[in-house]
Amino acid sequence: MNKIQIIQGDITAGRVDAIVNAANTTLLGGGGVDGAIHRAAGPELFRACLKFNGCPTGEARITPGFQLPANYVIHTPGPIWRGGQFQEAPLLAACYRNSLRLADQSQCQTVDFPSISTGVYAFPLEQAAQIALQTLETELQMTLFVHRVRIVGYDAHTTEVYQTCLNRMISSD
Ligand code: AR6
DSSP states (O other): OTTEEEEESOGGGOOSSEEEEEEOTTOSOOSHHHHHHHHHHOHHHHHHHHTTTOOOTTOOEEEEOTTSSSSEEEEEEOOOOSSSOSSHHHHHHHHHHHHHHHHHHTTOSEEEEOOTTSSTTOOOHHHHHHHHHHHHHHHTTTOSSOOEEEEEESSHHHHHHHHHHHHHHHHTO
16 A cells, blocks of 8 residues: 555656556547647657557557656556446456556556546546555555556546545555
């Protein structure tokens, strides 16, 4: 639990080994955090992503960070919320698990995540926070290199929901 932090800010500004992108299955950019990351990284990121021919929901792919301060970008398409009966929860957990494993395989020590799927993809925020933090907590017991993960909330409400969820996990530990 002491390896996880919640901060508020713009994920593209992070001087970390890897930032995670809440992408879509084309991996060719979009709005929200995906658009911000592609704008800040520059056109080379788009060219690097073209080579993947897309990515299934819940899996992850890694590219350099190009013009970003981060060394790498890990792209993971989150699930679109369709009421909760379409594997949304396990798919969201898979995003965090696969992204963290890929970061560790690339010998990253510090990784920043956005709140995957809770924007355009409409995943309920409280449930998403619980899945994100529980998955990261479990996976961080197995990483060899990653020793600090931050959830970067863009708005105050998102940041607060993750912080409250983390506090609850710490106090029930
Ligand atoms: N830094 C950190 N978080 C951000 C930033 C930023 N610069 N910009 C937005 N957020 P969303 P999704 C927050 O919609 O729900 C894209 O078009 C945002 O406030 O970016 O997974 C993709 O191409 C929210 O809390 O991602 C996909 O098509 C969180 O990031 C689709 O949206 C996620 O919101 C993915 O939807």
